Amino acid sequence: MSDIDDIPQPDQIDGAPHPRETLQLIGQSPAESAFLDAFNGDRLHHAWLITGPKGVGKATLAWRLAKFLIATPKDDAGMFATPAPETLDISEDHPVTSRIAALSEPGLFLLRRGWDEKTKKLKSVITVDEVRKLKGFFSMSNPDGGKRVVIVDAADEMNVSAANALLKVLEEPPADCILLLVSHQPSRLLPTIRSRCRELRCQQLNADDMAAALNAAGADADQHAVALSELSGGSVGEALRLLNLDGLTLYKELMSVIDTFPRLDRARAIALGEKAAARNVDGRLDLMLRLFDVALSRLSRAGLGMVENQAASGELLTLARLSPNEDAARRWATLSASSSARARHGQAVNLDPSSLILDMVLTMNEVAGKTAA
Incomplete structure (x- = not known):
């Protein structure tokens, strides 16, 4: 495989255009303004750590910054100096823009x-072999005399050797080069890497x-925007996954089972497990487990009065009813803390998916019984 269109791209969400092809970034004005202020104020740090939940636009921001830095000429402060970009x-x-879309921009390196x-x-x-390729990139100057940019997406995915190699670059950054590190979980990075970057929070x-x-990504989801925002945690990537796998319907069916607590409708619970375990739908089980996490989180927050919008009819x-006060909220929060690990263990030991779902439902029903009592 040599054509980039033929190789799966780890930094692209299924059903959405690649971040480098996205011309507009929505909802991240504070981060954009912070970077622009640094640029115009001649306080441009050599390394930026772009953080935030997965799927909120971090990669899109990184590509926008890269295009901006490479396409915006240096200000010589002379008589004909260009006005500061707004x-x-x-x-x-x-x-x-066209060169970056084709991954042929000589001033850009994608790690x-x-x-x-x-x-x-994909590995x-x-x-570390990927990081070592930076040496050749740094040995060349930008033919247009502008800044060179390195995008690391995602920095969390570097192994120890790669992280240490990149740290050396951050400690002695080449002239006129900006590094943009996309990170979903910055706590997983070396503290020394974090300390050498300025953070941009999405x-x-x-x-x-x-x-x-979602409309910009080609998904018509206006009527479901509130539900998608609630279930995805404000992540466009997660919202697209919900749409692609009919996640809104799955959550509605999950809530219909939960609504029978503490007198569980076992037949309905079994049907839910069978649907989640469908073999002809890739990713359905993972999504179902994710929706269990969401439901438990919303149950625990509801008892504290922290859920205002519903993600399914009657939710x-x-x-x-199931989380009317702080005591109930604590019970659901305790279950939420252990449920995810329990589910992942079930997957690891190849527990039958429908049995795994039923086990989680029964555990929730037991907590609901204690809450009702």
């Missing part, structure tokens, strides 16, 4: 998981921004 926008017909020709799969981590999207972002009434 946005990060670079026009669609700009040469840098991500590589392709294993032997296994014909599970970013290896926030969760509200319902309006979620609808706009608020169910949450209020």
Whole structure:
């Protein structure tokens, strides 16, 4: 495989355009403004750590910053100095935009998981060999005289050797080079890497921004924007997964089972498990387990009065009945803390998926019984 279109890209969400092809970033104005202020104020740090929940637009921001940095010429402060840019926008017909879309921009280096020709799969981590390729990139100057940019997506995926190699680059950064590190879980990075970067925090999207972002990605989800925002935690990537796997229907069916607590409708619970275990739908079980996590989180938050919008018809009434106070909230929070590990263990030992789902339902029903008592 040599054509980039033929190789699975680890930094692309199924059903959405690649972040480098996305011209508009929605809901992250504070992060964009912070970077622009640093740029215009001549306080541009050599390394930026772009953080936030997975799927909220971190990679899109990184590519927007890369295009901006490469396409925006240096200000010589002379008589004909260009005015300070007010946005990060670079026009669609700009040469840098087209070169970046084709991954042919000489001023950009993309550091991500590589392709294993032997296994014909993406590698599970970013290896030190990928980081060592930076040496050749740094040895060349940008033909246009502008800044060079390195995007690391995602920095969390570097193994120890790769992280130590990148740390050396951060400690002695080349001139006129900016490093952009995308991180879903910055706590997993070496403290020394974090300390050498300035953080740009991307926030969760509200319902309006979620609808706009999904429409921009080609998904018509206006009528479900509130539910998608609630279930996805404000992550566009997670919202797209919910749409692709009919997650809204799955959550509605899960809530219909939960609504029977503490007098569980066992037949309905078995049917839910069988649907989640369907072999012809990739990712359905993982999504179902994720929705259990969401339901438990919402149950625990409901007892504290922290759930305002419902993600399925009648959900608020169910949450209020099963989690009416702080004591109930603590019970659900305790179960939430252990449930995910219990489910992952069940997957690890190849427990039958339908049995795994039924076990989780029975455990929740038991807690509901104690709450009712």
